[in-house]
Amino acid sequence: MAANRDIAAALQLLADFMELDGVNKYRTIAVEKAARRVAEADFSLADLAREGDLTDLPDIGPKIAAKITEYLDTGRIAELEEFRSRYPDDLVAIQRIQGVGPKTARKVWEELGVSSMDELEAAAADGRLAALPGLGPKTAANIIKAIGRLKARGSRLLLGEVLPVAEECVALLAALPEAREVACAGSVRRMKETVKDVDIIATASEPEALTGAFCSLPLVGDVIASGPTKCSVRTHAGVQIDLRVVPDGLYGNLLQHFTGSKEHNVALREHAISQGFKVSEYGVEETASGKVHECGSEAEVYDLLGMDYIPPELREDSGEIAAALAGALPRLVSGADIRGDLHVHSDWSDGHAPIREMARAAQELGYEYIAISDHSQSLGMTGGLTPEKLERQLEEVARINDGTEGFRIFTSIEVDVKADATLDLPDDSLAALDFVTVSIHSGFTQEMSQIMERLTAAMEHPLVRAIGHPTGRLINRRDPYEVDIEAIIATAARTGTALEVNSHFQRLDLCDLHARAAQDAGVRLVINSDAHHISDLRLLKYGIATARRGWVRPETILNTLTADRLARLLERPKSPTDT
DNA sequence: GCCGTTTTCGGCCCGACTGTTTTCAGTCG
Numbered sequence: 001m002a003a004n005r006d007i008a009a010a011l012q013l014l015a016d017f018m019e020l021d022g023v024n025k026y027r028t029i030a031v032e033k034a035a036r037r038v039a040e041a042d043f044s045l046a047d048l049a050r051e052g053d054l055t056d057l058p059d060i061g062p063k064i065a066a067k068i069t070e071y072l073d074t075g076r077i078a079e080l081e082e083f084r085s086r087y088p089d090d091l092v093a094i095q096r097i098q099g100v101g102p103k104t105a106r107k108v109w110e111e112l113g114v115s116s117m118d119e120l121e122a123a124a125a126d127g128r129l130a131a132l133p134g135l136g137p138k139t140a141a142n143i144i145k146a147i148g149r150l151k152a153r154g155s156r157l158l159l160g161e162v163l164p165v166a167e168e169c170v171a172l173l174a175a176l177p178e179a180r181e182v183a184c185a186g187s188v189r190r191m192k193e194t195v196k197d198v199d200i201i202a203t204a205s206e207p208e209a210l211t212g213a214f215c216s217l218p219l220v221g222d223v224i225a226s227g228p229t230k231c232s233v234r235t236h237a238g239v240q241i242d243l244r245v246v247p248d249g250l251y252g253n254l255l256q257h258f259t260g261s262k263e264h265n266v267a268l269r270e271h272a273i274s275q276g277f278k279v280s281e282y283g284v285e286e287t288a289s290g291k292v293h294e295c296g297s298e299a300e301v302y303d304l305l306g307m308d309y310i311p312p313e314l315r316e317d318s319g320e321i322a323a324a325l326a327g328a329l330p331r332l333v334s335g336a337d338i339r340g341d342l343h344v345h346s347d348w349s350d351g352h353a354p355i356r357e358m359a360r361a362a363q364e365l366g367y368e369y370i371a372i373s374d375h376s377q378s379l380g381m382t383g384g385l386t387p388e389k390l391e392r393q394l395e396e397v398a399r400i401n402d403g404t405e406g407f408r409i410f411t412s413i414e415v416d417v418k419a420d421a422t423l424d425l426p427d428d429s430l431a432a433l434d435f436v437t438v439s440i441h442s443g444f445t446q447e448m449s450q451i452m453e454r455l456t457a458a459m460e461h462p463l464v465r466a467i468g469h470p471t472g473r474l475i476n477r478r479d480p481y482e483v484d485i486e487a488i489i490a491t492a493a494r495t496g497t498a499l500e501v502n503s504h505f506q507r508l509d510l511c512d513l514h515a516r517a518a519q520d521a522g523v524r525l526v527i528n529s530d531a532h533h534i535s536d537l538r539l540l541k542y543g544i545a546t547a548r549r550g551w552v553r554p555e556t557i558l559n560t561l562t563a564d565r566l567a568r569l570l571e572r573p574k575s576p577t578d579t
Numbered sequence: 580g581c582c583g584t585t586t587t588c589g590g591c592c593c594g595a596c597t598g599t600t601t602t603c604a605g606t607c608g
Contacts, residue, residue, distance in 0.1 A: 024580085098606090099605095101607090133599095134599065138598060139597085265593090268592090269592040272592090
């Protein structure tokens with residue numbers, strides 16, 4: 001049965017072709033909206049199609065419902081196939097190149113027969129592109145550069161690669177005497193798992209002092225554009241950073257505007273219109289009187305529109321506006337709620353620091369506890385723990401705990417569930433531990449039925465408290481194993497097993513949408529660093545951000561419990577009603 | 580193609596920049 005993501009992908013591709021074909025843009029937008037709605041649904045569209053009415057979903061009307069049904073029945077959408085018979089598939093990729101849109105993509109295909117990225121690059125290089133009406137040498141040069149960047153990078157940058165650069169930039173600018181307010185905007189501020197570039201918004205007594213200083217920062221490779229209030233640079237590492245220096249009185253409007261997401265802003269403006277307002281980056285205008293409200297803070301923008309302040313991580317048009325209007329936004333988990341870290345490695349396996357040093361570093365971060373959870377024996381290359389080595393580790397942990405005040409190390413392990421669905425350590429080894437996490441590190445390519453058999457066996461095991469990085473994905477590098485995430489969530493809820501939000505920025509696993517679905521199903525989550533170095537403990541902020549993007553509340557998170565409460569919970573057998 | 584507390588028809592988010600033009604289309608955020 002087709003998964004939601006397959007349906008969403010087919011609809012998105014249809015929308016791409018519609019845009020290319022130049023059909024009425026509102027029809028295209030409607031299909032795109034439907035695709036997003038399907039992608040974000042936390043239940044099976046196939047089930048709804050069978051048992052109910054697809055048009056009950058917002059943004060799905062009779063026409064699109066029919067297309068979804070057609071896809072579910074036949075695996076195809078006739079309209080999509082018709083487009084594919086008329087245009088080469090690669091044109092949809094071409095129209096996504098920076099500086100190229102649907103009109104240009106069609107033009108180069110129709111006029112020059114260009115139907116692939118390589119052909120476009122060649123046409124731009126040999127002058128054929130610049131000779132087309134409406135295009136010129138600058139456009140050709142920009143397209144060559146854009147394709148070069150695409151080939152060099154392949155995909156969006158990881159948040160964890162970009163955020164440190166963005167924060168450094170903000171700090172350097174904020175330290176200038178002419179700077180007043182400096183903040184990150186865009187997808188970096190929303191803590192999206194991947195980002196395209198960095199947007200920084202600032203106010204200043206002398207804007208040019210800021211833009212000038214910005215363009216000469218040591219991390220700047222080349223300056224793309226530079227004016228008195230706006231400039232763009234690319235760092236040596238290839239990250240594009242845009243700085244806008246804006247008037248004090250409009251800081252709130254502009255920060256809100258440039259934080260996005262695009263979808264959130266569209267929805268916000270649609271709501272504003274219904275309330276008699278027009279929202280833009282230059283203020284909130286009362287349509288009737290023409291009076292423009294300039295907002296020094298973002299909170300004023302949302303307040304004017306009659307809603308609660310919406311945290312940036314929620315601004316994805318996934319229900320946050322309705323919730324903010326109803327005063328029903330959740331209290332999101334934050335760093336201050338976290339009391340410990342339940343997935344930390346040491347030099348007993350492939351970590352790089354002794355247990356004592358990891359513990360001290362965690363204590364300095366303000367934590368009450370960590371769990372030392374090294375790998376198990378089948379991961380030979382990590383020096384994984386045998387039952388005997390684990391026993392010796394427990395003695396070491398006991399010694400450290402005896403000599404420590406106000407901090408506790410929970411005994412733990414990240415035990416593999418092997419390809420045959422058995423755990424990598426015997427039950428009597430696991431029974432001696434406070435907290436058992438199970439992960440998959442082998443047999444990635446098994447079929448879904450086998451992967452699910454392993455994960456299900458692990459969750460049904462009475463000693464297993466959590467599943468580590470449940471889907472196994474590495475963002476931009478490795479697809480998830482063949483998992484049925486709905487089934488994992490259901491089994492986790494039934495067995496009282498927590499699911500990890502792994503904080504490493506390459507993993508962020510569970511992702512935001514899955515974390516939200518898990519919370520909705522009553523599953524306990526645990527946000528862990530999976531630290532292998534002392535500095536990795538700080539990666540937890542990415543997991544926290546992912547949970548926040550998933551609307552996760554502190555009470556859903558296991559490691560917001562105090563050490564005492566967690567210890568009491570772990571003394572009892574796990575159960576679905578653990579609190 | 581979807582939607583509705585002014586609506587079942589006529590709307591649908593807004594503004595600016597770039598490169599190409601000589602008044603604007605296309606693209607972007």
